[in-house]
Amino acid sequence: MTRNAIFWYDELPSPIGLLRLVADDHGLREIWFEHGRHQKSPQPGWRRAAEPLAQARQQLEEYFAGARQQFELSLHPHGTPFQQEVWWELARIPYGTTISYGELARRIGQPLAMRAVGAANGRNPLPIVLPCHRVIGSNGSLTGFGGGLPTKRYLLSMESRVAHGDLFSAERFRH
Template identity: 50%
Template sequence: MRTHTVMDSPVGPLTLVASDGVLCGLYMDEQRHRPAEEIFGPRDDRHTHDVIEQLTAYFDGGLTDFDVPLAMHGTEFQRRVWTELTTIPYGETTTYGELAERLGRPSAARAVGLANGKNPISIIVPCHRVVGSTGSLTGYGGGLPRKRYLLSFEKGTPVLL
Protein backbone atom coordinates (compact mmCIF):
# COMPACT_ATOMS: atom_id res chain seq x y z
CA MET A 1 0.00 0.00 0.00
CA ARG A 2 1.24 3.49 -0.84
CA THR A 3 1.20 6.38 1.60
CA HIS A 4 2.70 9.84 1.50
CA THR A 5 3.69 12.80 3.62
CA VAL A 6 4.95 16.29 2.89
CA MET A 7 7.88 18.02 4.55
CA ASP A 8 9.23 21.54 4.26
CA SER A 9 12.75 22.06 2.94
CA PRO A 10 14.95 24.88 1.63
CA VAL A 11 13.93 23.86 -1.91
CA GLY A 12 10.22 23.96 -1.06
CA PRO A 13 7.78 21.27 0.01
CA LEU A 14 8.91 17.70 -0.63
CA THR A 15 6.36 14.93 -1.09
CA LEU A 16 7.65 11.59 0.19
CA VAL A 17 5.88 8.49 -1.10
CA ALA A 18 6.30 5.08 0.54
CA SER A 19 5.22 1.71 -0.76
CA ASP A 20 4.82 -0.84 2.01
CA GLY A 21 6.95 1.40 4.21
CA VAL A 22 9.84 1.81 1.72
CA LEU A 23 10.55 5.13 -0.02
CA CYS A 24 9.57 4.95 -3.70
CA GLY A 25 9.18 8.65 -4.48
CA LEU A 26 10.51 12.03 -3.43
CA TYR A 27 8.98 14.84 -5.45
CA MET A 28 9.27 18.62 -5.47
CA ASP A 29 6.36 20.91 -6.23
CA GLU A 30 6.00 21.55 -9.96
CA GLN A 31 8.51 18.80 -10.71
CA ARG A 32 8.60 17.53 -14.27
CA HIS A 33 7.46 13.88 -14.44
CA ARG A 34 5.73 14.18 -11.07
CA PRO A 35 3.00 11.52 -10.94
CA ALA A 36 -0.63 12.36 -10.29
CA GLU A 37 -1.36 12.96 -6.60
CA GLU A 38 -3.95 10.15 -6.60
CA ILE A 39 -1.26 7.47 -6.79
CA PHE A 40 0.52 8.76 -3.67
CA GLY A 41 -2.01 7.10 -1.39
CA PRO A 42 -3.37 8.56 1.84
CA ARG A 43 -1.32 10.86 4.01
CA ASP A 44 0.47 8.90 6.71
CA ASP A 45 3.59 10.24 8.42
CA ARG A 46 4.53 6.96 10.13
CA HIS A 47 6.45 5.33 7.27
CA THR A 48 8.80 8.17 6.39
CA HIS A 49 10.18 9.21 9.79
CA ASP A 50 13.73 7.99 8.98
CA VAL A 51 13.65 9.70 5.58
CA ILE A 52 12.53 13.01 7.10
CA GLU A 53 15.21 12.70 9.77
CA GLN A 54 17.95 12.13 7.16
CA LEU A 55 16.70 14.88 4.82
CA THR A 56 16.61 17.30 7.76
CA ALA A 57 20.18 16.35 8.67
CA TYR A 58 21.22 16.77 5.01
CA PHE A 59 19.73 20.27 4.79
CA ASP A 60 21.28 21.13 8.18
CA GLY A 61 24.68 20.25 6.68
CA GLY A 62 25.29 17.22 8.89
CA LEU A 63 24.61 14.36 6.44
CA THR A 64 26.32 13.62 3.14
CA ASP A 65 25.21 10.02 2.51
CA PHE A 66 21.70 8.64 2.80
CA ASP A 67 21.07 5.07 3.91
CA VAL A 68 17.30 4.69 3.79
CA PRO A 69 15.90 1.71 1.88
CA LEU A 70 14.64 2.62 -1.60
CA ALA A 71 12.19 1.01 -4.01
CA MET A 72 13.03 2.44 -7.43
CA HIS A 73 10.48 1.45 -10.06
CA GLY A 74 11.47 1.88 -13.70
CA THR A 75 13.02 0.07 -16.63
CA GLU A 76 16.18 -1.94 -16.12
CA PHE A 77 18.23 0.80 -17.81
CA GLN A 78 16.64 3.54 -15.68
CA ARG A 79 17.37 1.59 -12.48
CA ARG A 80 20.99 1.12 -13.59
CA VAL A 81 21.32 4.88 -14.16
CA TRP A 82 19.66 5.70 -10.82
CA THR A 83 21.89 3.24 -8.98
CA GLU A 84 24.96 4.81 -10.61
CA LEU A 85 23.77 8.25 -9.52
CA THR A 86 24.08 7.16 -5.90
CA THR A 87 27.84 6.69 -6.40
CA ILE A 88 28.46 10.35 -7.25
CA PRO A 89 30.09 11.78 -4.11
CA TYR A 90 28.49 14.62 -2.17
CA GLY A 91 29.66 17.98 -3.48
CA GLU A 92 30.92 16.58 -6.78
CA THR A 93 29.45 16.40 -10.26
CA THR A 94 29.74 14.21 -13.31
CA THR A 95 28.49 14.59 -16.87
CA TYR A 96 25.87 12.61 -18.75
CA GLY A 97 28.65 11.30 -21.00
CA GLU A 98 30.81 10.20 -18.08
CA LEU A 99 27.81 8.45 -16.54
CA ALA A 100 27.15 6.67 -19.84
CA GLU A 101 30.81 5.56 -19.94
CA ARG A 102 30.58 4.19 -16.39
CA LEU A 103 27.52 2.18 -17.45
CA GLY A 104 29.46 0.69 -20.38
CA ARG A 105 27.27 2.58 -22.88
CA PRO A 106 29.52 5.44 -24.08
CA SER A 107 27.13 6.54 -26.83
CA ALA A 108 24.10 6.63 -24.52
CA ALA A 109 24.53 10.08 -22.95
CA ARG A 110 21.13 11.19 -24.23
CA ALA A 111 19.43 8.04 -22.86
CA VAL A 112 21.20 8.61 -19.54
CA GLY A 113 19.82 12.15 -19.52
CA LEU A 114 16.29 10.91 -20.14
CA ALA A 115 16.56 8.32 -17.37
CA ASN A 116 18.11 10.92 -15.07
CA GLY A 117 15.13 13.21 -15.69
CA LYS A 118 12.70 10.49 -14.64
CA ASN A 119 14.44 9.77 -11.35
CA PRO A 120 11.58 9.24 -8.88
CA ILE A 121 13.66 9.89 -5.75
CA SER A 122 15.27 13.30 -6.11
CA ILE A 123 17.98 14.53 -3.72
CA ILE A 124 18.56 11.09 -2.14
CA VAL A 125 19.28 9.69 -5.61
CA PRO A 126 21.32 12.76 -6.56
CA CYS A 127 20.38 13.48 -10.17
CA HIS A 128 21.22 17.13 -9.46
CA ARG A 129 24.91 16.15 -9.53
CA VAL A 130 24.85 15.49 -13.28
CA VAL A 131 25.82 18.40 -15.54
CA GLY A 132 26.38 19.02 -19.24
CA SER A 133 29.66 18.16 -20.96
CA THR A 134 30.92 21.75 -20.49
CA GLY A 135 29.94 21.80 -16.80
CA SER A 136 26.79 23.77 -17.56
CA LEU A 137 23.61 23.23 -15.59
CA THR A 138 21.37 21.46 -18.05
CA GLY A 139 17.90 20.20 -17.27
CA TYR A 140 16.59 19.27 -13.88
CA GLY A 141 13.14 17.92 -13.11
CA GLY A 142 12.87 20.26 -10.13
CA GLY A 143 13.98 23.29 -12.15
CA LEU A 144 17.42 24.82 -12.68
CA PRO A 145 17.18 27.21 -9.69
CA ARG A 146 16.80 24.20 -7.37
CA LYS A 147 19.66 22.35 -9.09
CA ARG A 148 21.86 25.44 -8.71
CA TYR A 149 20.87 25.69 -5.03
CA LEU A 150 21.57 22.01 -4.28
CA LEU A 151 24.97 22.04 -6.01
CA SER A 152 26.06 25.26 -4.32
CA PHE A 153 24.71 24.04 -0.96
CA GLU A 154 26.81 20.88 -1.23
CA LYS A 155 29.89 22.99 -2.01
CA GLY A 156 29.23 25.10 1.09
CA THR A 157 28.20 28.25 -0.77
CA PRO A 158 24.41 28.10 -1.03
CA VAL A 159 22.73 30.58 -3.35
CA LEU A 160 19.22 31.86 -2.83
CA LEU A 161 16.40 30.22 -4.74
Protein backbone atom coordinates in the same frame (compact mmCIF):
# COMPACT_ATOMS: atom_id res chain seq x y z
CA MET B 1 1.87 1.08 -9.48
CA THR B 2 1.37 -2.36 -8.05
CA ARG B 3 -2.19 -3.46 -7.38
CA ASN B 4 -3.14 -4.02 -3.75
CA ALA B 5 0.04 -2.34 -2.58
CA ILE B 6 -0.25 0.25 0.15
CA PHE B 7 1.31 3.61 -0.59
CA TRP B 8 1.98 6.20 2.07
CA TYR B 9 2.81 9.81 1.49
CA ASP B 10 3.79 12.80 3.53
CA GLU B 11 5.03 16.30 2.84
CA LEU B 12 8.26 17.85 4.00
CA PRO B 13 8.91 21.60 4.05
CA SER B 14 12.43 22.25 2.77
CA PRO B 15 14.58 25.16 1.63
CA ILE B 16 13.64 24.27 -1.96
CA GLY B 17 9.91 24.12 -1.31
CA LEU B 18 7.52 21.44 -0.21
CA LEU B 19 8.63 17.89 -1.03
CA ARG B 20 6.11 15.05 -1.30
CA LEU B 21 7.53 11.71 -0.16
CA VAL B 22 5.95 8.42 -1.24
CA ALA B 23 6.74 4.95 0.11
CA ASP B 24 5.43 1.41 -0.08
CA ASP B 25 6.17 -1.65 2.04
CA HIS B 26 9.59 -2.02 0.37
CA GLY B 27 10.88 1.52 0.84
CA LEU B 28 10.91 5.06 -0.43
CA ARG B 29 9.55 5.16 -4.00
CA GLU B 30 9.25 8.79 -4.99
CA ILE B 31 10.10 12.35 -4.06
CA TRP B 32 8.12 15.05 -5.84
CA PHE B 33 8.84 18.76 -5.96
CA GLU B 34 6.10 21.26 -5.22
CA HIS B 35 7.16 23.14 -8.33
CA GLY B 36 8.82 21.67 -11.37
CA ARG B 37 8.28 19.72 -14.54
CA HIS B 38 6.80 16.57 -13.07
CA GLN B 39 4.36 17.54 -10.36
CA LYS B 40 2.24 14.78 -8.92
CA SER B 41 -0.69 14.69 -6.55
CA PRO B 42 -1.53 11.84 -4.20
CA GLN B 43 -3.31 9.06 -6.03
CA PRO B 44 -6.61 7.52 -4.92
CA GLY B 45 -5.91 4.99 -2.21
CA TRP B 46 -2.68 6.57 -0.99
CA ARG B 47 -2.64 7.14 2.76
CA ARG B 48 -1.15 10.20 4.37
CA ALA B 49 0.99 9.01 7.26
CA ALA B 50 4.12 10.40 8.86
CA GLU B 51 5.42 7.22 10.52
CA PRO B 52 6.26 5.15 7.40
CA LEU B 53 8.26 8.13 6.09
CA ALA B 54 9.83 9.27 9.37
CA GLN B 55 13.32 8.00 8.56
CA ALA B 56 13.28 9.60 5.09
CA ARG B 57 12.05 12.88 6.58
CA GLN B 58 14.77 12.85 9.24
CA GLN B 59 17.56 12.09 6.76
CA LEU B 60 16.37 14.75 4.31
CA GLU B 61 16.20 17.30 7.14
CA GLU B 62 19.77 16.34 8.10
CA TYR B 63 20.84 16.69 4.46
CA PHE B 64 19.39 20.20 4.22
CA ALA B 65 21.00 21.12 7.56
CA GLY B 66 24.40 20.11 6.14
CA ALA B 67 24.71 17.20 8.57
CA ARG B 68 24.19 14.28 6.13
CA GLN B 69 26.08 13.51 2.95
CA GLN B 70 24.84 9.96 2.30
CA PHE B 71 21.40 8.47 2.68
CA GLU B 72 20.78 5.17 4.42
CA LEU B 73 17.25 4.34 3.39
CA SER B 74 15.40 1.40 1.90
CA LEU B 75 14.64 2.51 -1.65
CA HIS B 76 12.13 1.08 -4.09
CA PRO B 77 12.08 3.19 -7.26
CA HIS B 78 10.05 1.81 -10.14
CA GLY B 79 11.62 1.85 -13.62
CA THR B 80 13.11 -0.16 -16.44
CA PRO B 81 16.30 -2.18 -15.88
CA PHE B 82 18.26 0.50 -17.78
CA GLN B 83 16.76 3.32 -15.70
CA GLN B 84 17.51 1.39 -12.52
CA GLU B 85 21.13 0.95 -13.59
CA VAL B 86 21.46 4.70 -14.19
CA TRP B 87 19.73 5.58 -10.92
CA TRP B 88 21.89 3.29 -8.80
CA GLU B 89 24.99 4.77 -10.43
CA LEU B 90 23.78 8.23 -9.40
CA ALA B 91 24.08 7.13 -5.78
CA ARG B 92 27.81 6.61 -6.35
CA ILE B 93 28.50 10.24 -7.31
CA PRO B 94 30.30 11.72 -4.30
CA TYR B 95 28.63 14.49 -2.34
CA GLY B 96 29.71 17.94 -3.44
CA THR B 97 30.92 16.82 -6.87
CA THR B 98 29.46 16.72 -10.36
CA ILE B 99 29.91 14.54 -13.42
CA SER B 100 28.74 14.86 -17.02
CA TYR B 101 26.10 12.77 -18.76
CA GLY B 102 28.92 11.30 -20.85
CA GLU B 103 30.80 10.26 -17.72
CA LEU B 104 27.64 8.71 -16.30
CA ALA B 105 27.17 6.75 -19.55
CA ARG B 106 30.79 5.56 -19.34
CA ARG B 107 30.32 4.50 -15.72
CA ILE B 108 27.47 2.17 -16.65
CA GLY B 109 29.52 0.73 -19.53
CA GLN B 110 27.53 2.40 -22.33
CA PRO B 111 29.63 5.39 -23.44
CA LEU B 112 27.47 6.09 -26.52
CA ALA B 113 24.20 6.14 -24.55
CA MET B 114 24.43 9.75 -23.34
CA ARG B 115 20.92 10.68 -24.53
CA ALA B 116 19.39 7.56 -23.00
CA VAL B 117 21.26 8.26 -19.77
CA GLY B 118 19.93 11.81 -19.83
CA ALA B 119 16.39 10.54 -20.32
CA ALA B 120 16.77 8.04 -17.45
CA ASN B 121 18.24 10.77 -15.28
CA GLY B 122 15.21 12.93 -16.04
CA ARG B 123 12.89 10.10 -14.93
CA ASN B 124 14.63 9.59 -11.59
CA PRO B 125 11.79 9.23 -9.05
CA LEU B 126 14.08 9.86 -6.07
CA PRO B 127 15.86 13.16 -6.67
CA ILE B 128 18.20 14.31 -3.92
CA VAL B 129 18.49 10.77 -2.49
CA LEU B 130 19.62 9.44 -5.89
CA PRO B 131 21.40 12.71 -6.74
CA CYS B 132 20.55 13.43 -10.37
CA HIS B 133 21.28 17.10 -9.62
CA ARG B 134 24.98 16.18 -9.63
CA VAL B 135 24.89 15.44 -13.37
CA ILE B 136 25.71 18.43 -15.58
CA GLY B 137 26.50 19.18 -19.19
CA SER B 138 29.94 18.29 -20.58
CA ASN B 139 30.76 22.01 -20.78
CA GLY B 140 29.91 22.49 -17.10
CA SER B 141 26.49 24.00 -17.75
CA LEU B 142 23.51 23.19 -15.60
CA THR B 143 21.05 21.23 -17.67
CA GLY B 144 17.47 20.21 -17.02
CA PHE B 145 16.25 19.23 -13.59
CA GLY B 146 12.78 18.15 -12.50
CA GLY B 147 12.76 20.68 -9.68
CA GLY B 148 13.94 23.49 -11.95
CA LEU B 149 17.39 24.94 -12.50
CA PRO B 150 17.25 27.29 -9.47
CA THR B 151 16.70 24.21 -7.27
CA LYS B 152 19.57 22.36 -8.95
CA ARG B 153 21.80 25.39 -8.46
CA TYR B 154 20.80 25.61 -4.79
CA LEU B 155 21.52 21.92 -4.11
CA LEU B 156 24.92 22.04 -5.81
CA SER B 157 25.87 25.25 -4.03
CA MET B 158 24.78 23.91 -0.64
CA GLU B 159 26.73 20.67 -1.14
CA SER B 160 29.82 22.55 -2.29
CA ARG B 161 29.77 24.78 0.79
CA VAL B 162 29.35 21.82 3.14
CA ALA B 163 31.90 19.64 1.34
CA HIS B 164 34.50 22.40 1.42
CA GLY B 165 33.95 23.19 5.08
CA ASP B 166 32.24 26.54 4.59
CA LEU B 167 30.23 26.82 7.76
CA PHE B 168 26.73 28.14 7.54
CA SER B 169 23.76 28.23 9.81
CA ALA B 170 21.20 25.55 9.10
CA GLU B 171 18.59 27.83 10.64
CA ARG B 172 18.71 30.26 7.73
CA PHE B 173 17.50 27.48 5.42
CA ARG B 174 14.44 26.53 7.46
CA HIS B 175 10.97 27.83 6.72
